Amino acid sequence: MNNKFKKNKLGQTGDTITWLVATVVIIVVLTVSIFAASIFFDKNKSLKSGTFESADTLASKSLFSYVITKDSNGKVVYEQLKEEENLGDFDGKLSVKIFIDLYKKEYLTIWAGFFIDRTVSPYLSNEYFGARVFKDEDRLITEEIKLKEDKSLFLDLSKAAYSK
């Protein structure tokens, strides 16, 4: 009889310890979760302009005004770009003045230049913007102006930094 009581007591102690440990584990897991939730979720959720945008209205307007600008001889930049092999003196310097000066604070990498469809490396490097170095096309804002059937002017803007 004595042995039987002893056995029961041992069983009850084992059960109690199991529940006690389980309770402690549950409370610890919940405390950690609540603590993590209050740290990570307590800040305001913010929707940035780049969350949805794949275009920049102001850069697009600048590009459009750029191609209709006339040089001192009255020749429109669009016509110059159509004829040139690469960015020339007037349109090259003007593009740097517009796109680098106005947008360098907002974008870390800016490139403007020709896209020639028939060549192996279609994006031509130029002396004003260098070679096109963008790797992550998803994060890129691209504006294109068609010059000829196989030739376009590209303006690429990225908030990511790429080394040249």
Next chain:
Amino acid sequence: MKIIKNKIGADKIISVYWFVILFIVAAAIAYMVISFYGKPYDIRELEANALTNRIADCVSEGGYIRNEVLVQTFRENFLEQCNLNFEVEDTYGWKEQGQFYAEIEIFDFNSKGKISGMSGGNSNLKEFCEVKGEKIPFCLKRSFYVIDKKNAQYQVNILSIVRKTEKNEQ
């Protein structure tokens, strides 16, 4: 008989224990969900961007600056000219204190000399653009290049400010 009674007692205690644990787990999950979904989305940057784009569309058309932009009457009531409405909902006393400010500055592109300027909304918000800290209005300053029909080149700077600090803590 004694053993059966004990069993029933133990089962009852475990049931109460389970209910307590269930309540604690449910309360913790509810707290975590509320702490995530209870906070508002801060869309002031999107609002300021939308305002900037709207102003840019008002100032330039087809790559050229609109002729009337440089005229005195446009400068005096540019909010009406650009169809901008800065009315807000009547919470946190927002009706008395304007929640938006917009400013346009037009410069000569080459000399950078100021040609014209106009503004609308709560101009007191402008002083917060240089300040860093919590609960301050959101400022967005952007520029674009534009020409007129005579090929004169301009730089247009647009400053858009959205307050609404009570709903959004930065």
